[in-house]
Amino acid sequence: MFETWDEKWFLLKQLVKRDFTTKYKESFLGIIWSFLNPLLIMIIFTVIFSVLFRREIRNFPVYFLTARIIYQFFVDATGGAMRSIRANRSILTKIFVPRYMFAISSICYEFINFLISLIILFGVMIVTGEHFHLMMFASIIPFIFLIIMIFGVGLILAVLNTYFSDIGHFYSIFALILMYASALFYPIEIVPANVQAIFTLNPLYIAISCFRDAIMYHVFPDILSLMYLAVFSVMLFGVGFLLFRIHEKKLVLQL
Incomplete structure (x- = not known):
């Protein structure tokens, strides 16, 4: 069952559709909340931090939002993949379904939320007078690497969370x-130089920085950073893929 690509594609669409239906079924605002959520968070952070960093950061709303949507996509997508096996135990224990499809559907669902953001x-950008430029298309490059990293991290977390249910609690702290x-809402220049070097080891910060360069500063992202x-990202994906393949058949036994 679900062995051909057509069957898997059908399953993926149904799972993503189910996630949307479940999330907005009892919501008064429905999908509108997906638009309001990033907007309200941006307004709150702008009111609080634009005063502190008004000289250091040009166009704080765009500066913050370019980072926020990348960060939120990473955390929500990897978190959804992490919970995907346990959340679907009722299906997995009854019929054979490729286990990885649940992790993929969670990531695809969050990708749609990212597009809304x-x-x-x-x-x-339009309201604040930020210029649009062809260099913005260069943001696709770091975003592709971000998705690869998300798949890798998501598969790793899906396996770990199946064996150790406390992983979810630790991941919440890690996400914070x-x-x-x-550096979502502050300029990295305010951080001591020796600490800045540590920031450059954070792949999510690198993805955000490259995304900002293309979207906000209209320059091609730094080649070394890319x-x-x-x-x-490729290393994480490789580790996640191998780990999931090794443990895929054992995951249901842990539920």
Whole structure:
């Protein structure tokens, strides 16, 4: 069952559709909340931090939102993949379904939310007078590497969370640390030079920085940064793929 690509594609569409239906079934605002959420968070952070960093950061709303949507996509997509096996135990214990499809569907669902957030970003750019430029298309490059990294991390977390249910609690703490370590709402220049070197080891910060360069500063992302992001992402994907393949048949037994 679900052995051909057509069958897997049908399953993927049904799983993503189910996630949307489940999330918005009892919501008054429905899908509108996906537009309001990043916008409200941006307004709150702008009111609080634009005063502190008004001289250091040009166009704080766009500066913050370009980082926020990347960070949120990473955390939500990897977190959804992490919970995907346990959340679908009722299906997995009854019929054979490729286990990785649940992780992929969670990431695809969050990708759609990212596209909605991207609409908000473009709207804020228009309102704040930020110029659009052809160099913005260069943001696709770091974003592709980001997706590769998300798949790798998501598969690793899906396996670990199946064996150790406490992983979810630790990941929440990790996500909070990651937010502060990715310079979402402050300029990295305020961080001591020796600490800045540590920031450059954070692949998510690199992805955000490259994304900002293309979207906000209209320059091509730094080549060395892209190379580092590419190598790190491919390595994580390789580890996640191998780990999931090794444990795929054992995961249901752990539920």
